[in-house]
Amino acid sequence: MLTLPPAGQSTRLTLRSLDVLKSEVEVPDPIDPLGPLDGQDGPIPTLKGYFLNFLEPVNNITIVQGQTAILHCKVAGNPPPNVRWLKNDAPVVQEPRRIIIRKTEYGSRLRIQDLDTTDTGYYQCVATNGVKTITATGVLYVRLGPTHSPNHNFQ
Secondary structure, three states: OOOOOOOOOOOOOOOOOOOOOOOOEEOOOOOOOOOOOOOOOOOOOEEOOOEEEEEEOOOOEEEEOOOOEEEEEEEEEEOOOEEEEEEOOEEOOOEOOOEEEEEEOOEEEEEEOOOOHHHOEEEEEEEEOOOOEEEEEEEEEEEOOOOOOOOOOOO
16 A cells, blocks of 8 residues: 655655566457446556457347337357446336346357337347446337227238
8 A cells, every 4th residue: 555645745656576477468459348347547458368259249120019028138259257237228128028148158148028118218238247348239120010900900
């Protein structure tokens, strides 16, 4: 721990030994859309071999009200990432038997059953592994289906 002197006073620091880790380092993208990790002022150098990337983009879906939508977040990383889902920048709240988030071998799956037009929105998959955070966005558009009225004869 280093204690700084009160304002106006100066101190001399002598470094007697310095151990240097001899390995290659990677620096994460400084223009991360979510900014630096909490408590960090800039990008964190990481040891070679650490990574985090999407295996494919989050799917866009247009589907009829009442149906089921499944969005996949396929991600790989070392260390293995944790995945969370956002809808229009707010956390997705699970509802029993309707909105279900499951961890999968490739990342995560968001399943929404009995769709309503209020489910329409931008769905973001946020993956983080303690070294880096990445996001991918898919659009879910729920449209009204044909209305069945006793006055119409559908064939």
